[in-house]
Amino acid sequence: MARVTVVGGGPGGYEAALVAQQLGAEVTVVDRDGLGGSAVLTDCVPSKTLIATSELMSDMTLARDLGINFRDHQGDPATELTADLGLVNERVKALALAQSGDIEGRLTRRGIRVVKGTGRIDADKRQVVATLTEGGEEAIDNDAVLIATGARPRVLPTAQPDGERILTWEQVYDLTELPEHMIVVGSGVTGVEFAGAYLNLGAQVTLVSSRDRVLPGEDADAATVLQDVLERQGMNILGKSRMESVSRSGDVVTVKLTDGREVTGSHCVLALGSIPNSEDLGLEEAGIELDEGGFIRTDKVSRTSAHGVYAAGDCTGGFMLASTAAMAGRIAMRHFLGDTVIPMDLKQVAANVFTSPEIATVGYSQAQVDSGEVVADTLRLDLKGNPRAKMQGISDGFVKLISRPGTGVVIGGVVVGPRASELIHPIALAVSTGLTVDQIANTFTVYPSISGSTAEVARRLHHVE
CATH class of the missing domain: 3.50.50.60 (FAD/NAD(P)-binding domain)
Incomplete structure (x- = not known):
């Protein structure tokens, strides 16, 4: 049975551990801060939970336009909508801890051993030495190591956080x-x-x-x-x-x-910005190359320059997303354990900015088209003409498709609007599978729907010369 040690319990680490266990390996995860890492405890999950509350506040500003009025307990018109940030943040932290606990429970139920502490590589002995949170050290033998230690906020000498203001x-x-x-x-x-x-x-x-x-x-x-x-x-x-x-x-x-x-x-x-957590891990002693920013260099299957050592997630730089970290971790374990491997194609990564409106993107960008890096047709359609958008009071946003001239193969797209993170998925599918604008245009959409604008852009691109 192959022995795998994962250092770091964020998305890159715990998803790799689950794949390795599924493929028959004996898996140990060395984790310092809690399963899920910063993505679950201090970054992605908390921030998007906070944003979910703020989105509701933003949506409520449209209430009057949609015919909804508020009254106070005496029947007078209510004039102010407020948020209790203390209660909001209590919910944020509780949800993050619960999510972390769910991940740990999932790993332990699958027989994956979780060691609480920090890990460093001892390349000579093919071990990971864990400095335990409860005190002492433990040497863990392994046949492969995955480093998934994440990153932390960058600060400057002239701008030091005090944790209060x-x-x-x-x-x-x-x-x-x-x-x-x-x-x-x-x-x-x-x-x-x-x-x-x-x-x-x-x-x-x-x-x-x-x-x-x-x-x-x-x-x-x-x-x-x-x-x-x-x-x-x-x-x-x-x-x-x-x-x-x-x-x-x-x-x-x-x-x-x-x-x-x-x-x-x-x-x-x-x-x-962010700084990788790549120090004090024994990386350089193990022959693992870092770039000038301290990020771990990896290839398309997550291998580092040291035999049997892989890396995934924010400690490797690039697209610093939970989704890419998880995929890189899965690819690493599939490669090591001999399963079918499809190297990560960053042109297929869908990303989202969780603002109001949201901004979702995938594939080649308008900037790459404008610079001549790629030859493509682009077309943008504003949402203000979409019937569902009118019903919901949406006036800002658009759908943009980028396609190959002649063939119409979709190679990129942008969605700006409410829940753009959900609306980008069919465009991401088109990019990853090589669908054409005609195939999108000829696929039924619900009427009325915001996604109908994606089909409309595709129909209009059919006529682009």
Whole structure:
């Protein structure tokens, strides 16, 4: 029986463990913080739970337009909708812990051993040495190792979090009251998601962006729609503004910009990117190559440069998504244990920005088409003409398809709108299976539905010359 040791219990680790056990291996998971890792405990699950509440708040602003009015207990019109952030965060943390417990229960029921502690590789002895949380060490023999230790928020010497008013995105869930004025530094996915969430919950929000628009790495059309919505809702977006330092004096947080301006607020969230958890693991001693940022180098089947050692998830960089981490972990174990392996194709990865509206993407981008990297036809259709969107009061968003000229094979797509994370799936299926715009157009859709716009874009692309 092959022996597999997984270091790290996030999506890349626990999904790899489940596959390895299914394929007959004896599996041990060494985990420090709790099964599910940061994705479940401090990042993806908590943030999207917080955002789910903020989305409901956002949806309620449409109530009057749809004919719904609120009254207080005396029958007078209600004028204010509020969120109790303390209760919201209690639910967030409880749900995260419950999800972590569910994952641990699933592993233990399958006979996977979970060791609580930190692990490092002893390449000479082909062992993982676990420093146990309860004290002491344990040497674990193995035939293969998977490193899935994740990443942590990046901080700067001039912007140190204090856990109270200057916060990383992992620390916001201890807030018991809604910030009066939240300053978010960083306009990438994490920064924009939190900025939008706190705005919808009722806080004043200033977003500090070093670029000329939010989400510089996303589809430009989509980012423009989102920025228009956020500014219309009252967010103060400071474009082309680079943070120099963040400091606190009592209840006031000051963000100093490199051009000399200062922004003051009650709280600040730092969304400055991630640093891999790749130190103190014995990687370099084991002959495992790291890039200049400390991320572990892997090939398309998750192998590192050391024999028998694989890596998956945020510690390898690239698409830092729970879905890609899980897939990389599964691929690693299938490769090691001789099962059928399909190397990961990043062009098939569907990603989503959980804002209001959401932005979902898959495949080749508009920027790659515009730069000439790929020759393709593109077509965008705004949702404001969709009958279901009209019924639901949706006025912002669109569907965009990218297809090969001549053949019409779909190679990319963008959806901007409510639940775009759900609406991107048929486009992701088209990209992964090589469907054409005609095949999408000739597939029945429900009327009325938002997904009908995807079929309509496909019909219109049939006529593109």
